[in-house]
Amino acid sequence: MKKKNFCLGIESTAHTFAVSIIDKNCKILAEEKKMFTTKKGGIIPKELSEHHYKIAPKILENALKKSGKKINEIDLIAFSQGPGIGNALRVGANIARQLSLLNNIPLIGVNHCIAHIEIGRKICNANDPVLLYASGANTQIICYENNYYRVFGETLDTGIGNFLDTFGRKLGIGFPAGPKLDELYFKGKELLELPYTVKGMDLAFSGLLTSATKKYEEILLEKISKKDKEQKINNLIYSTLHNAFAMLTEVTERALAHTEKKQVILGGGVGCSKALQEMVEKMCKERKAKLFVPPNNVMTDNAIMIAWLGILMKKNNNKTNINQSKIKPKQRTDDIKINWRNNLIKKGNI
């Protein structure tokens, strides 16, 4: 059978297990995913891996069926090798290795954060943006310089998404809490005084979380009408998100100023927040920079970006042998040498 340069990508760094099949031009043939959710509480790693192992065969089968391809028509298996939750990463890596070995298909392990950048660049046609990567576990402001995606600023404690989920959990909102909090943000009418922590180019959320939680408990004890209480809680949500997003926007603006780049792109599930988008858009306008907001299906965790980065890396002679395919839960964005950005990518086979 003639090889057509199809890549099957597997994403499993955290709550989402996804399989996607794309061609060498990033045309999406199939995109299947399922997210682990809870009504109460957060992610328990053991439950997460059980969820992923349970749904993986069906997701894989559906992706192949939708793409109209058989496994022997796939030319490359790409999987997220890191960073992420070990229990979750292991599921994707195991399946990728098995598919590779059983069908004699080359394997490539990719960095999840860099995959967010590359899919954003491809889909939005953004050639050299500052990435504001805001997700559950990851909060980084990243720019390309001298063969590396350099981290200009990052969280010193928790990721912005985990911060929002923890805050949401205190308020009795299930996981993920971000979309509901974003909706309530727009109902806020008053900006309350809360911590705002930017240290150099880095940021921290724990002081804001402690303070917002304390204020919430005080509102619960107030003897006021239900309607007034609701409004006070909405004001608190508005103020908490306002400070958190303003911190992200400030560091992104500083990265723009330092690098003199003129583009910003959002990545990660929190990038879907309308409140965050509004704030970053305003900053970009003032700096005469352009904001790119990729579609939600590639801003949240997905396997399209894993497959696409696999293709870019393979074209530039990167590969992952089985004995190099160990998961890397703590892999950093700036650990990876980038050899596909300035090189002329040869057209043709993967």
Ligand code: FE2
């Ligand atoms: Fe992500």
